[in-house]
Amino acid sequence: MEISVDISMYPLAIAGYEEEISAFIERLKTEPSVKVVCNELSTQLHGDYKTIMDLLEEEMFAVFKALPHSVMVLKFVGNNREGIF
Numbered sequence: 001m002e003i004s005v006d007i008s009m010y011p012l013a014i015a016g017y018e019e020e021i022s023a024f025i026e027r028l029k030t031e032p033s034v035k036v037v038c039n040e041l042s043t044q045l046h047g048d049y050k051t052i053m054d055l056l057e058e059e060m061f062a063v064f065k066a067l068p069h070s071v072m073v074l075k076f077v078g079n080n081r082e083g084i085f
Contacts, residue, residue: 002080005045012069024063031055035082046082
């Protein structure tokens with residue numbers, strides 16, 4: 001099953017947050033089967049449900065380990081909305 005996820009990440013840090021957001025996005029892009037689309041407000045993932053969920057579990061854990069005072073807002077769509085968001 002294909003899904004789409006819209007992610008907004010808010011590190012509650014005063015300094016260095018841009019690098020952490022960029023690093024998170026770059027790690028998401030390492031999965032070749034997931035399409036990653038970025039804009040000024042959020043990042044969208046499009047692809048296989050299980051692949052995306054495994055990727056999010058790993059990368060969100062890394063963010064919360066490095067920056068425990070972070071907020072992530074995720075919106076899930078039950079089909080691939082690539083190009084429609």
